[in-house]
Amino acid sequence: MGRRALRRIDPALDLTPWLLAEDALPMPVTAESLVGWAAPLEVEVGSGKGLFLAHATQAVPEHVFVGLEIAGRYARHAAAGLAAISSRNGRVVHGDGVRIFRERLAHASIEAVHVYFPDPWWKQRHRKRRVMQADFVRDVQRVLRPGGVLHFWTDVEEYFQATIALIGHHTQLRGPIPEPERASEHDMDYRTHFERRMRQHAVPVFRCRFERP
Ligand SMILES: C[S@@+](CC[C@H](N)C(=O)[O-])C[C@H]1O[C@@H](n2cnc3c(N)ncnc32)[C@H](O)[C@@H]1O
Structure with a gap:
């Protein structure tokens, strides 16, 4: 299954304030420090082309969403999507999501964490590069507020099962709680670009969430 080329973004397009660099992030990261007003903060790790951010920011305008994306061209693409809708509650950080969690997010400060279709790193010797x-x-677990939620979806059953075991072993998060497949009435009814791609190719998707007690 080939990856579609990214739409070209005008290099002169000013993506300020939607695109931030990891080393320019406020410490700790909060909704207020990102957008200037207090709100529940949701974080996506590996935003790719940014479909989730574009939809979620409009569906839940009272929350702030930040996408963490390690690849510069995808981070720019996702930020351009937010710029196109003049999003007041969405931001993209170009940086390493794993490091940002470790170094920049405070205890019990996050409403929800979203990890959709993380790179599977198929070869055994590359597994240590996985996000999960x-x-x-x-x-x-540390950054979620009590009652906060981790959403984890993938098309790789082995990654799904291994992550469930990992979370069970290393955290007290409650789950896995299955998340249903949403009906797709039109082309944009998917949570992410990868979900759309997998479902259009009839590839099964494994979805669950965990909750912090
Ligand atoms: C397979 S793509 C899925 C993109 C999107 N979540 C979706 O479902 O369409 C995985 C994305 O995670 C990004 N990524 C990988 N490791 C990362 C990390 N440590 N921090 C932030 N992003 C990461 C990749 O650059 C890529 O854009």
């Missing part, structure tokens, strides 16, 4: 590692899931 013991230290990261411990950080997810």
